[in-house]
Amino acid sequence: MSRRIPWTLVVLLLALTIPWFGSRYYTFLATQIAILSLFAVSYNLLLGTTGLVSFGHAAYFGLGAYATGLLMKELNVPFLLALLAGGLLPAAFAGVFGYFCVRLTKIYFSMLTLAFAQIVWAICFQWNEVTGGDQGISAIPYPELGWIGAIPGLGGFRTGDHFYFACVVLVILCIWVLGRITDSPFGRLLTTIRENPERASFIGVDVRRYELAAFAIAGGFAGVSGALFGIFNRGVFADFMFWPKSAEVLIMTILGGMNYFWGPVAGTIMMVVLNQQITSYTEYWPLVLGTILLVLLFAFPGGLMGALDAGAKRLRGQKTGGGDA
């Protein structure tokens, strides 16, 4: 058996060091990366683990953002409670939409997820009284996180840093839970569905029920991610659930490596950093980004993690003089 590295802990500790660089810009980027990482990891429960291609994952991201934003702004609900609602509401929606989606397979499944997402987007875009329509919801209150500054060693950080600390801890907690689910018997049986649904049903797996459970869980964690993003962004807009956002999470996951649990996180880092860097050089950034993505996808079909994995295996092979492991 290979020795285990507690990656969740390693990533948590690394992420927590960012504010010590003292750059407002780094913290800003890192917050965005942390929040979107959860979005991508939640998506990979469907794509990498279960083999379901959803084109509508942004719907649950957006629903979480609206739910938490409205609760905090209109009803002064405390942050953690509002965040919980931001996970549960999208999970419930995913449960209902998923009920219909898992009745279809392959591209038909994907198209139905897209259809439901676009319906939700259209409603949020039009429903002025509740969602603010095309104006969205702005001035979502920042959670009261001053107490973080009172923790010994964490004095002297800005509000943005405090929010970053909170985000990192919450996101890592959620990713840890998703990791447990992926490695559990339930998660193992999801991989049998990915590998061969027909055979899975004849080892006794109720394929639709498992797919629906995965869909609802993924939707719930996407909602938590969206909820954090709404606060970070100081506003929630219908754009959050428009289809390009669903495409973005698909791209980030594939780019990072959908066959690796941490692949989507690598993909998110890459996407956010590239996006920022290129935007500052040229206004044609979608063109440049598209070209880079194209090259990366051809060069590393297993994603960034796949490339790292292959590289590490080669290094290890050389060290042991090509002997078999």
Place this chain on the structure above:
Amino acid sequence: MLDIDNVTKTFSGFTAVSGVSLTVEKQQIAAVIGPNGAGKSTFFNMITGHLTPDSGAIRLNGRDITGIAPHKICGAGMGRSFQRTNIFPKLTVFDNVQAAYLAHRGKGGNFWSPAERFYRDETEALLRSIGLWEQRESIGGVMSYGAQKQLELGLALASDPALLLLDEPTAGMSATETHEAIRLLERIAGERELTLLFTEHDMEVVFSIAQKIAVLHQGRKIAEGTPAEVRADPEVRRIYLGHH
């Protein structure tokens, strides 16, 4: 054990299986044979729940299983292998069989404990008995055809079936592989007191291990009996064995 009563299946006007009945006794080894297009696969898929008969009934140990979902039939004590090899190609041999244990023993509702801890001993014992223990770390999909068929048998056995349905268990195998597969099947069936029902095109295989043979032709059952009876049946000889 298995009681199939007058099942019929029609696909948009074409009758694939027409009024076929068959009874398989406990611990019997029974075979369904017939030329290509005789309706063997359709007949099989109705038994395993992948197709629902238009009429007729299928009972397993007296329980009506007509038209219920495959995962429930699997739970009722039936295991099956498929004609095209049907495993989880990117999982290791060990993980393949372990997953079958997890599914069959209802661990799928566990969202929290590491899956790798479950049924290690059972998986090891099963892999040893089908001769795949040495290859436990291999990725299922890259093994030889014969080994994949063995693994598929392992998946079926993990659900502890009383009745095993095998769709062309030696299809695509070399003569040596066929010989080994048949010996393995006979041994496993004996050890586990299994009832076997299989389809097969290789006559040598059928007559060497089947105790009862049913012959399908154009969707109808034209003969049934012991190997000797079937061999002697004039109609079977005419349309199927031909040159005898």
